[in-house]
Amino acid sequence: MVAEWGRRAPSLDVAPLQVIGRLLRWAEHGQRAIRDALQPLGLSYGDFDVLNTLRRRDDPDGTNPRDLARSSLVTSGAMTARLDRLVEAGLVARANDPSDRRAVLVRLTDRGERLATEALEAVLAADEELLAPLDDAQREQLAALLKTALAPHETD
Template identity: 70%
Template sequence: MAAEWAALAPSLDVRALHVVGRVLRYAEHSRQAIVAALRPLGLSYGDFDVLNSLRRRAVPGGVNPTELTRSSLVTSGAMTARLDRLAAAGLVERGQDDRDRRAVLVRLTTAGEELATAALDAVLAADERLLAPLDEAGRDQLGALLRTVLAPLDGA
């Protein structure tokens, strides 16, 4: 692509395409690998995100759905649909908040905890395969570079 642009418009600086194009290709390969890792478990990436957000927080009484919505960067309607699907599958349960009887808390069931663990293992294995060409120093360097370019975009 860059060679074609150089031939067509030699004065055009297309060096950014080398980087951004590769980042986009890597992101698509990563997405496909994670989807493939979750498929045998019957989970979408969104479902995986909810299950492991609950697992990671490890709040005994559960988590408010609004908190999950904020951390997942989805609409409340999308989160409700995810929670409905996960509850119907017996992976999460909703309960009343003892501090505020109007509020609902969501927590993992035993089956949800087990599936969240298996899903995280599958995703981490996929991540390892994706990063296999890099040694530890290369991974650290790539992580630092990505953090640098993402910081202004994420408002950090």
């Protein structure tokens, strides 16, 4: 593609395509690998994200759904739909917040904990396969470069 543009429009600087195009293709491969890893477990990436956010946070009383939505960058309505699905599947449970009777907290069930663990292992295996061509030093370098490139675009 770059060579073709070089012939078609030699004055056009298409060098960014070499990076961005490859990043987009790599992201597609990564998304497909993660989707394929989660599919046998009956989970979407959104479900996986909720389960492993709860697992990672390890809040003893549970986590406020608003905090889950914020960490997942989804609307509260989208989070409610995810939680409804996960409650129906017996993977998470809702309970009243003891400090605010108008609020609820969400926590993993034992089954949800087991599935979250299994799903994380499957996703990490898919990630490892995607990164297999890189040695540890290259992975660290790539992570640092991506962090630098993303920093001006992140809104936290």
